[in-house]
Amino acid sequence: MFNHEAIERLLHFATLMPIFFLSIAAHEYAHARAAYHYGDDTAKKQGRLTLNPLKHLDLVGSVLMPLMAFFSGFALIGWAKPVPVNPANFGDPRGDDAVVTFFGPGANLALAFAFLAVFAAVFHGPFLPIDVANVVVQIAWYGMYLNVFLCLFNLLPIPPLDGSHLLYALFPTETMRSYMRLGAYGTFILLVFIYSPLWDYFSSVVDFALDNMLKLAGAS
Helix, strand or coil: CCCHHHHHHHHHHHHHHHHHHHHHHHHHHHHHHHHHHCCCCHHHHCCCCCCCHHHCCCHHHHHHHHHHHHHHCCCCCCCCCCCCCCHHHCCCHHHHHHHHHHHHHHHHHHHHHHHHHHHHHHHHCCCCCHHHHHHHHHHHHHHHHHHHHHHHHHCCCCCCCHHHHHHHHHCCCHHHHHHHHHHHHHHHHHHHHHCCCHHHHHHHHHHHHHHHHHHHCCCC
């Protein structure tokens, strides 16, 4: 038999996962759309120019990591399968590649503010029954948190995350090229980072950003 706490955690997880899938799909779609705009149709040819989350799921990042988070009680973390991009197809390989890279975290930032708008409207508006309003506010808060988290997480300078790719696009030195090769061990490096003391510092930055967004909504 599930106790009350287990049922609450399960409901929490079931609420988060659809928002998580939407958020990672939007992130990868933004990369694919920007790449296509700048002349690279690699992602489109592979069926990645879509908001369908099933096209972007990664076994470890999108399935195993969230399940591990659920069973361990750790914060929900994860990532999608990276969209393939060929900078050789861009008019300005370095500049365009940097913009395409930033579009992914940018999409999560835009989604965070979209959820913020919903949160503020329902939090201050009297047009929904209180029980319904509480549910919508909670979902909007989840959406804000997840997308602030995904935006900042993907900007970390750890291969193969977008932050490292941005650094390489801006500073394509031999040292950076060697550093980017660590992306082959990306999953292991991310797991070490997540379960290291550095994770607490990163989490405090996410909390700081979220608190300031809630202040914008007049809820903090």
